[in-house]
Amino acid sequence: MATATLESHDTHDDHGHGTSTGISNTKLAMWTFLGSECLLFGGLISTYLLYKTRRGPGPDNTTIPTDIFDIPFTSVSSFVLLMSSLTMVLALSALTRGDNRATRAWLLTTAMLGGVFIGGQVYEFTAFLREGVGFTHNPASSAFYTLTGFHGVHVSLGIVMLMSLVVASKQGKLTPKNTETVEVVGLYWHFVDVVWIFIFTVIYLIPTE
Amino acid sequence: MAITEEPLALTTGETAAAARPLGALTRPQGGNGWRDWLSTVDHKKIGIMYGVAAMFFFVVGGIEALLIRIQLAAPEGQFLSAEVYNQVFTMHGVTMVFLFVMPLAAAFANYLIPLQIGARDVAFPRLNALSFWIWLSGAIFLNTSWFVGGGGADCGWFCYSPNSGVAFSPSNGVDFYALGLQIAGIASLIGAINLIVTVLNMRAPGMSLFRMPMFTWLMLVTQFLLLFALPVITVALFLLMFDRLFDAQFFNPETGGDPLLWQHLFWIFGHPEVYIIILPSFGIISEIIPTFSRKPIFGYSFMVFSGIAIGFMGWGVWAHHMFVSGIGPFSVAAFSLSTMFIAVPTGVKILNWLATMWGGKIRLTTAMLYSVGAVAMFTIGGVSGVTHALAPADTQQTDTYYIVAHFHYVIFGGGVLGLLGGLYFWFPKIFGFMLNETIGKVNFWLILIGFNLTFGPMHVLGLQGMSRRIDTYSPGFGFELWNLVATIGSFTIAAGMLVLFFNIWKSKRDAADLPAPGPDPWDARSLEWSVPSPTPEHNFDTVPVVEGVDEWWHRKYGYDEDKRVVRIATIEEAAQDGSATGVHLPAPSFWPLVLAAGLPLIGYGLIFNLWLCVIGGALTGIAMYSWALEPVDDPDAGHDDHHDDGHDDPDDDPEHATAVTAGAEGGE
Numbered sequence: 001m002a003t004a005t006l007e008s009h010d011t012h013d014d015h016g017h018g019t020s021t022g023i024s025n026t027k028l029a030m031w032t033f034l035g036s037e038c039l040l041f042g043g044l045i046s047t048y049l050l051y052k053t054r055r056g057p058g059p060d061n062t063t064i065p066t067d068i069f070d071i072p073f074t075s076v077s078s079f080v081l082l083m084s085s086l087t088m089v090l091a092l093s094a095l096t097r098g099d100n101r102a103t104r105a106w107l108l109t110t111a112m113l114g115g116v117f118i119g120g121q122v123y124e125f126t127a128f129l130r131e132g133v134g135f136t137h138n139p140a141s142s143a144f145y146t147l148t149g150f151h152g153v154h155v156s157l158g159i160v161m162l163m164s165l166v167v168a169s170k171q172g173k174l175t176p177k178n179t180e181t182v183e184v185v186g187l188y189w190h191f192v193d194v195v196w197i198f199i200f201t202v203i204y205l206i207p208t209e
Numbered sequence: 210m211a212i213t214e215e216p217l218a219l220t221t222g223e224t225a226a227a228a229r230p231l232g233a234l235t236r237p238q239g240g241n242g243w244r245d246w247l248s249t250v251d252h253k254k255i256g257i258m259y260g261v262a263a264m265f266f267f268v269v270g271g272i273e274a275l276l277i278r279i280q281l282a283a284p285e286g287q288f289l290s291a292e293v294y295n296q297v298f299t300m301h302g303v304t305m306v307f308l309f310v311m312p313l314a315a316a317f318a319n320y321l322i323p324l325q326i327g328a329r330d331v332a333f334p335r336l337n338a339l340s341f342w343i344w345l346s347g348a349i350f351l352n353t354s355w356f357v358g359g360g361g362a363d364c365g366w367f368c369y370s371p372n373s374g375v376a377f378s379p380s381n382g383v384d385f386y387a388l389g390l391q392i393a394g395i396a397s398l399i400g401a402i403n404l405i406v407t408v409l410n411m412r413a414p415g416m417s418l419f420r421m422p423m424f425t426w427l428m429l430v431t432q433f434l435l436l437f438a439l440p441v442i443t444v445a446l447f448l449l450m451f452d453r454l455f456d457a458q459f460f461n462p463e464t465g466g467d468p469l470l471w472q473h474l475f476w477i478f479g480h481p482e483v484y485i486i487i488l489p490s491f492g493i494i495s496e497i498i499p500t501f502s503r504k505p506i507f508g509y510s511f512m513v514f515s516g517i518a519i520g521f522m523g524w525g526v527w528a529h530h531m532f533v534s535g536i537g538p539f540s541v542a543a544f545s546l547s548t549m550f551i552a553v554p555t556g557v558k559i560l561n562w563l564a565t566m567w568g569g570k571i572r573l574t575t576a577m578l579y580s581v582g583a584v585a586m587f588t589i590g591g592v593s594g595v596t597h598a599l600a601p602a603d604t605q606q607t608d609t610y611y612i613v614a615h616f617h618y619v620i621f622g623g624g625v626l627g628l629l630g631g632l633y634f635w636f637p638k639i640f641g642f643m644l645n646e647t648i649g650k651v652n653f654w655l656i657l658i659g660f661n662l663t664f665g666p667m668h669v670l671g672l673q674g675m676s677r678r679i680d681t682y683s684p685g686f687g688f689e690l691w692n693l694v695a696t697i698g699s700f701t702i703a704a705g706m707l708v709l710f711f712n713i714w715k716s717k718r719d720a721a722d723l724p725a726p727g728p729d730p731w732d733a734r735s736l737e738w739s740v741p742s743p744t745p746e747h748n749f750d751t752v753p754v755v756e757g758v759d760e761w762w763h764r765k766y767g768y769d770e771d772k773r774v775v776r777i778a779t780i781e782e783a784a785q786d787g788s789a790t791g792v793h794l795p796a797p798s799f800w801p802l803v804l805a806a807g808l809p810l811i812g813y814g815l816i817f818n819l820w821l822c823v824i825g826g827a828l829t830g831i832a833m834y835s836w837a838l839e840p841v842d843d844p845d846a847g848h849d850d851h852h853d854d855g856h857d858d859p860d861d862d863p864e865h866a867t868a869v870t871a872g873a874e875g876g877e
Contacts (some may be wrong), residue, residue: 019410025332028410032402036436043444043474047459054465056458135457139465142457146448203231 034191037154041195044150048143053208056138064140066208068131071123073116077120078200084113085193087188098176107182109187109203111162113127114155121152144203149197154192161185166167210758233318235521248797249441250334254745255341257639262345263311263313269352271706273297275655275699278663282686282696294680300352301447302366303386306486307393308348308510310620313628314489315344315397318428320639324744325422327413327753332406334795335836336399341817342805343395350809351389354382358816360744362386365678367479370450370460371472373434375453378623383815387450388815389814394439394446395808401435404428413736415755419513422735422759423506427492430520434481434488437524442478445471454815472534476527484523486620487587488516489844490627491558494580497634498562501577502569507526507561515554515561522551532603533540543599548598552591574731576650579630582657593668608678611671617664629709637730640722641743648712655705662698727785734762741787795841804832 019025055062091106126143128134135145165185169176174181246254278295280286289297319341323331331337355360359380364373373383408421409428421429449471451457460466499506506512528536528544562584571577593615597603606612637643670691675682682688729738736753737744739761757763767777810825 002871018418020412021409023410025406025410028406029402030404032436033398033690036402036440039437040440040443043477047444047448047470048472050467051459054445054467056464064419092755135451135455137458139458142451142459146451146457172786195734 024180026180026184027187031186032194034187037081037191037195041150041198045198048147048202051139051143052203054139054143059137060132063131063133064134064138064208065128065133065144066130066140068133068193070127071204071205073120074124074200074204078196079115080113080120081196082193084110084117085190087113088189092179092182092186095174095179095182096176100169100174103174103182104166107162107166107169111159111166114159114162114189118152118155118159119149147199148203151172151196154195158185158189161188213619216457231394238859239686245797246495247738247802248799250336250338250470250801251746252319252323252331252337252799253746253748255337255640256318258341258738259312259319260316260490260639262348263309263316263385263571266304266308266312266348268706270301271703272302274679275703277301278696278699281682283693284682284689286369286681291679291680292363293360295360295678298678299365299368299382299386300314300355300361300364303351303362303390305620306366306482307390308489310486310628312344314428314431314486315340315400316401317424317493317628317631317635318431318490321635321737322404322425322428323411324740324748325425325735326408326411326416326572327736327755328407328411328748329752329792330404330411330795332411333403335798335801335841336403338798339801339804340400340403341398342802343399343808346805346809347389347392347396348543349811350392351385354385354389356384358382361630365533365870367475368471370449370466370468371462372450373449373453374460374470376461380530384450384453384816385812386817387446387453389451390481390859391443392445392808394443395437395851398439401432401439404432405436408432413749413753413755416754416760419510420755420758420760423495423509423512424489424492427488427495427516430516431485431488431492434485434520434523438478438485441460441474445474448474450815465731469531469534469536472531473527473569476530477524480527480530481523483619484519486624490583490624490631491516493582493627493634494562496733496735497576497630497774498565498578498584499759500634500731501572501574502566503572503578503732504565504569505734505762507546507564507567508557509758511557512561515557518554519551522547526551526761529598529603533607544600545600549595552595553599555591559584559591571832575644575646575653576632576633576634578631578650579626579633581628582653583623583630586618586626586660587658590620590622591703593618599600600829606671608676609802610667610674610675610677613677614664614667617660617667621660621664626656626660629653634731635737637726638737638742638744640717641725642716642723643726643730644712645719646707646717652708652712655708656702659701659703663695666694666698670695686764700701724731727780729761729780732765732780734759736761739764740785745787745789747789747792747794750785750792751786759805798836798839800832800836800839802834804829 019028021028023031052066053064055064060061087106087110091103091110094102094106128141133141135142162185165182246258249255261685276289277294280288280294281447308850319331319337323329352361360382362368362373362378362382362385363380364378364383364386368383369384371377373386408425412418413419418426448457448459452459452461452466458464458466460468460471462468495506497510525547526544529548532541562580566581593611597606597612597615633644633649670688673687673691675686675688682692726742728741730742731738736755739753740749753760761783764783765776765778765780767776769775807825807827807829810828811822812825814820814822814825
């Protein structure tokens with residue numbers, strides 16, 4: 001009966017040499033998960049597109065988010081978020097070189113840029129609320145808060161992951177052997193950034209009515 | 210290739226050193242009874258737990274079905290009130306779809322896929338356990354609505370808005386529906402990612418994609434459907450939940466909301482879901498029919514590509530559920546056409562099964578009877594499905610019992626019969642004893658006859674104009690006879706199920722006096738039959754090298770000069786002996802269970818008291834970090850393999866080079 005040498009099929013090799021595809025399990029899992037996320041945001045963006053001009057019936061709830069948003073402000077915070085993809089790549093590059101200090105610095109910078117974006121979102125939400133356009137105001141506002149809120153939660157989870165990496169690095173557990181961990185977190189982070197390009201375009205750049 | 214395995218200390222848990230305390234939970238070391246089951250990461254045990262839990266919910270859903278049939282047995286039924294009736298038929302549908310058929314398919318997938326592709330485990334063993342526990346916590350959460358939510362959801366399994374809004378469904382039942390399905394959906398998503406990575410990445414040497422058994426192939430297509438369909442219903446359920454709990458304005462027509470959005474989102478998920486239900490059964494049938502016809506499956510690549518085609522085309526037909534919702538003539542025509550097209554790859558499968566049986570040496574075992582029954586019943590359901598694709602006919606048939614008849618022929622006739630066939634087929638592999646064939650045949654015929662008695666007359670009732678979801682009907686419409694027949698049929702099915710449970714009990718009792726079934730009682734074709742029954746914890750003593758489709762069969766049979774099939778090895782000669790040493794398995798963990806326990810608390814919190822959310826969220830968060838910091842393998846076991854979550858030093862131990870580890874697990 002044919003048998004394999006055990007070494008030749010060490011399925012525990014996470015750096016890809018032992019898997020059937022040559023891609024490690026973890027990375028393939030992240031790609032698979034991100035494929036699923038595309039449909040999640042697809043559903044949310046579709047919902048927003050359907051509802052974006054739906055004002056409420058009464059005189060009190062006719063204002064929709066696109067009447068009151070501030071494109072220059074959100075453009076700046078979008079730019080900040082996109083720059084965080086650059087710093088994420090620099091963090092990975094630093095880890096590959098074995099430069100732990102630089103790795104931590106870039107990871108922290110990435111998390112901070114994400115934090116600035118979230119801060120901008122919080123400011124925008126409170127500004128809308130001051131105008132009286134809350135979550136329950138009308139279908140357009142419900143769809144707006146749901147779509148941007150889901151994205152904000154994704155960015156926040158990414159920040160938690162980045163900070164966990166910083167702590168792991170502090171404890172000496174993040175070495176050039178673990179570049180893949182950073183790479184996989186990076187995949188997630190880049191995905192969240194790319195999704196924002198779509199959301200920003202759909203909400204802020206495509207004119208309504 | 211040569212065997213170069215060195216005998217190493219067995220490190221599957223039994224000989225591992227003392228447990229290392231991790232927080233409050235001590236890591237179990239195997240053989241601890243219930244603790245062993247609660248913390249297992251073995252894909253086979255997880256598969257068994259999925260199966261047992263799914264059968265429990267089959268009984269629950271079956272009782273709900275019987276309640277419906279008692280109510281409708283005679284006109285002017287007084288058995289259930291209209292309110293309770295609404296809850297019972299809703300929970301029957303939800304239970305059967307999400308808590309029985311899907312998890313029973315997951316049970317087979319978990320147990321069989323690693324064995325069929327020659328892997329020692331799934332790609333992420335702890336995530337596999339997490340997937341089961343989350344599904345179970347969602348299932349229990351959903352059913353607690355009977356006790357603490359003022360009854361179950363009462364808006365049909367598809368919970369159309371605005372019926373599902375607070376105005377028409379003020380009890381908490383729909384909240385439990387939205388949150389419970391959300392929780393169960395997380396489980397399916399995790400399971401899908403795990404199995405996709407397993408199939409793509411963990412195949413034995415030589416096991417190319419086009420040498421995989423049909424069951425693994427069709428389960429792979431199913432997992433992709435789950436992967437892409439679940440996020441869509443996740444969105445829909447979030448919108449519903451926001452509407453109900455936080456007064457969002459998605460589905461309330463009075464304030465500009467659009468009830469049709471729910472239907473689109475639901476059916477973009479819901480139609481692929483139909484194939485999520487049926488494809489595992491197709492896979493099982495595609496294993497059983499060749500085995501008991503003693504022929505290879507006819508047109509293997511056609512079977513694969515038609516499965517993939519069904520997977521793709523399943524996305525293009527969702528609006529055929531919405532022909533009468535006012536989506537416009539162009540949409541109706543387009544979806545009518547696409548629906549007729551999807552019958553083509555399905556027909557390919559039916560013809561290939563028939564061609565496989567054609568000229569074969571057929572053995573009518575219970576498993577084979579179930580498979581042939583499933584093909585026949587699914588064909589009836591498929592044909593009535595094509596009649597719905599004709600929009601003018603559908604306009605008359607929609608929301609009548611004709612639809613109920615159709616989808617039960619497809620889901621019960623095609624899906625459930627196939628799954629029960631799989632139960633008889635793989636039972637000896639999983640539990641190490643055979644189910645009694647005589648009782649099995651009684652079981653099969655009771656269910657087949659009961660099934661046709663129940664759902665056959667519903668075609669007539671539907672064409673006579675009986676609406677579905679009505680809690681009672683007046684005499685004089687000609688509904689009396691067929692409803693009574695259907696009720697009798699439903700009790701026949703229930704009797705058949707009791708025979709199945711009796712069979713399991715009696716076969717277990719008799720097993721001591723009968724010879725053990727051995728690794729391959731059916732003379733079957735794929736690799737799971739090369740290992741002892743029940744399967745040892747490490748699956749394969751040596752990782753198999755695969756040379757073709759039906760690898761295991763080709764190890765037993767060859768061809769002589771006249772191209773006749775001859776046996777070249779006995780089962781015992783070809784089989785693995787089940788005594789490997791040095792196989793390194795991932796250590797058990799309690800964290801998946803703890804993590805899963807937090808989610809229903811968050812659900813209760815959203816409905817009743819936000820403090821429960823805080824507790825549930827804290828539990829989940831603590832479990833996540835404890836999980837991430839817990840090594841995949843027990844460090845005290847002496848073979849601490851490195852893994853890539855950044856918390857473990859690489860191991861330069863020379864022994865490590867030869868230790869085979871069952872699964873690799875990534876960071877959090």
